[in-house]
Amino acid sequence: MNTSPIQTAQGPRTGPLRILVATNVYPPRFIGGAELVAHNLALSLARQGHEVRVFAGDLGGPILRGKRLDDVMDGITIHRIGMDPRDFDPAWQNLVHDGVDSHLTAVLAEFQPDVVHAHNLMGLSVRLPAIASTLGIPTVVTLHDYWGICLRNTLMRPDGRQCDDTKQCRTCLPVSKEPGIINLPMRLRKDAIELSLASVAAFVSPSRFLAERYVAWGLPADRMNVIPNGMDATPFAGTIRGTATPVRILYVGYLGAHKGVAGLIDAVAAMERRSQVQLTLVGVGPDKDALHEQAMRAGMDEVQFAGRVAPDDMPRIYAEADILVLPSVWSENQPVSIMEALASGLAVVASRIGGIPEIIEDGVTGLLCDPGNMPMLAGLLDELVEHPSRRQILGRNAQAKVATHDFSAQAIMIEGLFRRVMNPQSLPSPAKPIVGIIGSCRGDTDDPDCADLPAGLQTGSLLVPADWLTASQRQNCVRLRHYRTNSVWQRAWSGMQALGLDLLMRALPGRARSRAIARARRFWPNFPKHK
Numbered sequence: 001m002n003t004s005p006i007q008t009a010q011g012p013r014t015g016p017l018r019i020l021v022a023t024n025v026y027p028p029r030f031i032g033g034a035e036l037v038a039h040n041l042a043l044s045l046a047r048q049g050h051e052v053r054v055f056a057g058d059l060g061g062p063i064l065r066g067k068r069l070d071d072v073m074d075g076i077t078i079h080r081i082g083m084d085p086r087d088f089d090p091a092w093q094n095l096v097h098d099g100v101d102s103h104l105t106a107v108l109a110e111f112q113p114d115v116v117h118a119h120n121l122m123g124l125s126v127r128l129p130a131i132a133s134t135l136g137i138p139t140v141v142t143l144h145d146y147w148g149i150c151l152r153n154t155l156m157r158p159d160g161r162q163c164d165d166t167k168q169c170r171t172c173l174p175v176s177k178e179p180g181i182i183n184l185p186m187r188l189r190k191d192a193i194e195l196s197l198a199s200v201a202a203f204v205s206p207s208r209f210l211a212e213r214y215v216a217w218g219l220p221a222d223r224m225n226v227i228p229n230g231m232d233a234t235p236f237a238g239t240i241r242g243t244a245t246p247v248r249i250l251y252v253g254y255l256g257a258h259k260g261v262a263g264l265i266d267a268v269a270a271m272e273r274r275s276q277v278q279l280t281l282v283g284v285g286p287d288k289d290a291l292h293e294q295a296m297r298a299g300m301d302e303v304q305f306a307g308r309v310a311p312d313d314m315p316r317i318y319a320e321a322d323i324l325v326l327p328s329v330w331s332e333n334q335p336v337s338i339m340e341a342l343a344s345g346l347a348v349v350a351s352r353i354g355g356i357p358e359i360i361e362d363g364v365t366g367l368l369c370d371p372g373n374m375p376m377l378a379g380l381l382d383e384l385v386e387h388p389s390r391r392q393i394l395g396r397n398a399q400a401k402v403a404t405h406d407f408s409a410q411a412i413m414i415e416g417l418f419r420r421v422m423n424p425q426s427l428p429s430p431a432k433p434i435v436g437i438i439g440s441c442r443g444d445t446d447d448p449d450c451a452d453l454p455a456g457l458q459t460g461s462l463l464v465p466a467d468w469l470t471a472s473q474r475q476n477c478v479r480l481r482h483y484r485t486n487s488v489w490q491r492a493w494s495g496m497q498a499l500g501l502d503l504l505m506r507a508l509p510g511r512a513r514s515r516a517i518a519r520a521r522r523f524w525p526n527f528p529k530h531k
Helices: 033-047 098-111 128-134 186-197 208-217 261-269 288-297 311-319 336-343 374-386 388-402 407-420 455-460 471-475 488-507 510-523
Strands: 018-023 051-059 068-073 076-083 115-118 139-142 202-205 224-226 247-252 277-282 304-307 323-326 347-351 367-369 434-438 462-465 477-482
Touching: 018 033, 018 098, 033 051, 033 076, 033 336, 033 407, 051 098, 076 098, 098 128, 115 128, 115 407, 128 139, 128 186, 128 471, 139 407, 186 462, 202 208, 202 407, 208 224, 247 261, 247 311, 247 336, 247 374, 261 277, 261 288, 261 374, 288 304, 311 336, 323 336, 323 374, 336 347, 336 388, 347 374, 347 388, 367 374, 374 388, 471 477
Parallel strands: 018 051, 018 115, 051 076, 115 139, 139 202, 202 224, 247 277, 247 323, 277 304, 323 347, 347 367, 434 462, 434 477
Antiparallel strands: 068 076
């Protein structure tokens, strides 16, 4: 795993690069931490003289599902593909979308980028790295959460506990919303993602913690690079805070269970100096109504729900606060809200979890709290309310630390990584053989993960629906099999097909065998190889 700064490579390609940034959603209609990082990094690369375009899904906009609309934002051309909420819902098939892949292929042919820089892909198409690799274009993927490992992106179970067992994903998969179809087998979902990530030339993780989790899951350590996210601290500087009450406590982020906002409300309600504080929650999410009811039950009718706030207005939000709290109970990566709060000189209290301790030095640039420990959180907040000078010291230290984390420095390191992977001969390929799954992959059995396959195939191969394979992957497909069969006749027919093909290939002499395979692949691109 590479954690040292990446310098720009010297060689024949030292001029400006053509870079295609790809992400499942993009501002302005969808604004989250990953999307803001993708946008600001694209801007920084463009300012450094590179030609940058964006390929992104568009959710909630005027574009019809599956249609493409090109526009320009902050001087960057954006190819937007209309998406629907079900495209991101694992209860539907949210891995591969043929229409998106067709638009991507057209954009790659038109723009001819030197490199693709992908961010979150779930809901857009996980085949993107493989499609680019087929055209000889390397892909670098920045990991912002656990989308490659976890259905919920958070490694959190539905009951709120952290998950360390990636073999139990079926318990989190929603019931299929497609009439008459049980969900795609979890094994096929996982192998499709693994096959896609096998085509990635290099990975970027903003935190060592996230990088280690992906490497433990199976990503190659020699392709993993830890490069912290940058930020533009200029809009957040210059704030002068007083010491008067009420002390303004701020939360910024998604209103979901994994963020621990319910625990924050409980902690504020339990504070000894509760009457001296005012709590503001910025963000949207499915738990908003429940959080509002919780605050009312606790007699905290002064809690303000600010809703969604535009990025340009966030400096004002931080300037009007005294303390930022991020009470997450999931393993955060590098939260944008913490970086912005540090830049604005806010005292920060955050959970000691995930990559947060890599940003916050406890007692120096902020305070860390055990996740889910509401009495501890209440005590830390009481301490900061009682000692305004303590808040100011933490804020000054934080501003000094974050001053070195700008987007231009991040862009230079990312550019160096781009140039390192631009040798076409270095494009990776899957380490495991590919088995194309034909027929119905989504059966009507009670156990959709039960496969009628030999143990050797199940343990040593990547099992992927054959119609999801790219042209080059089909050429490397070692065989075609049914994932499962539901009758003796289907089993017999499948076996006869496999045996007949095998006997035919063995009976033909060498040159005739090669011609037969070549002819068969004209009509059946994923015709299996035979030695």
